[in-house]
Amino acid sequence: xxxxxxxxxxxxxxxxxxxxxxxxxxxxxxxxxxxxxxxxxxxxxxxxxxxxxxxxxxxxxxxxxxxxxxxxxxxxxxxxxxxxxxxxxxxxxxxxxxxxxxxxxxx
Amino acid sequence: xxxxxxxxxxxxxxxxxxxxxxxxxxxxxxxxxxxxxxxxxxxxxxxxxxxxxxxxxxxxxxxxxxxxxxxxxxxxxxxxxxxxxxxxxxxxxxxxxxxxxxxxxxxxxxxxxxxxxx
Numbered sequence: 001x002x003x004x005x006x007x008x009x010x011x012x013x014x015x016x017x018x019x020x021x022x023x024x025x026x027x028x029x030x031x032x033x034x035x036x037x038x039x040x041x042x043x044x045x046x047x048x049x050x051x052x053x054x055x056x057x058x059x060x061x062x063x064x065x066x067x068x069x070x071x072x073x074x075x076x077x078x079x080x081x082x083x084x085x086x087x088x089x090x091x092x093x094x095x096x097x098x099x100x101x102x103x104x105x106x107x
Numbered sequence: 108x109x110x111x112x113x114x115x116x117x118x119x120x121x122x123x124x125x126x127x128x129x130x131x132x133x134x135x136x137x138x139x140x141x142x143x144x145x146x147x148x149x150x151x152x153x154x155x156x157x158x159x160x161x162x163x164x165x166x167x168x169x170x171x172x173x174x175x176x177x178x179x180x181x182x183x184x185x186x187x188x189x190x191x192x193x194x195x196x197x198x199x200x201x202x203x204x205x206x207x208x209x210x211x212x213x214x215x216x217x218x219x220x221x222x223x224x225x
Contacts, residue, residue, distance in 0.1 A: 032209055032210070033209060033210045033211075035207075035209065035211035035212070037152075037212075039152075044202055044215040044216065044217055044218055045152065045202075045212070045215055046215075047207065047211060047212065047213050050207060050208075050209040050211040050213070051209045051211075054209070056213070088151065088152055090152075090211065090212070092210035092211065095154065095157075095166060095168075096142070096154040096157070096210075096212075097154060098144075098151060098152040098153065098154065099151075100151050101151045101152075
């Protein structure tokens with residue numbers, strides 16, 4: 001099973017700042033099969049990025065995904081108030097696994 | 108519009124059973140692999156199980172193997188999760204999710220809460 005480690009666990013930032021969230025895999029992940037999700041309290045997760053770098057329909061262009069192999073990054077260029085949430089990465093090489101999540105909170 | 112609506116959650120005693128349902132609409136259900144993902148209170152997302160389009164192939168997380176059974180009825184556009192021998196650690200919100208084009212989860216239901224407690 002591929003283990004995904006997300007860091008930091010919590011990111012304290014102000015609106016307008018840039019956020020960089022890391023997702024590191026225990027073994028190489030096919031880039032096509034790396035996705036990012038946003039989850040707000042009491043809500044289901046929402047897909048943001050798939051294929052490591054493709055934004056899902058309706059996702060603002062301030063969200064971007066990069067990376068390959070074992071290191072992937074989700075970047076939010078300028079945080080909006082609605083972006084404060086928990087973010088998860090996910091891979092699906094043999095069976096799906098999720099990272100532990102990064103909480104982006106208001107500083 | 109794609110919709111996934113879970114039902115069947117509730118309170119059950121340890122060792123008991125529960126069956127979750129996920130009613131799908133807005134897409135051709137029989138063409139998609141489907142999944143169950145759970146989230147314990149205050150914790151992260153954990154994949155539970157998946158089922159192929161015609162139900163011929165299923166896979167489970169080790170933590171539920173032998174206790175949970177995923178199935179589907181394509182005529183009814185419904186996904187199921189039969190949960191037996193429930194334990195306290197199975198307490199979670201259970202989401203059904205559709206497989207996207209890149210082996211991701213492109214649509215999610217709103218979740219069904221399962222509480223295992225005496």
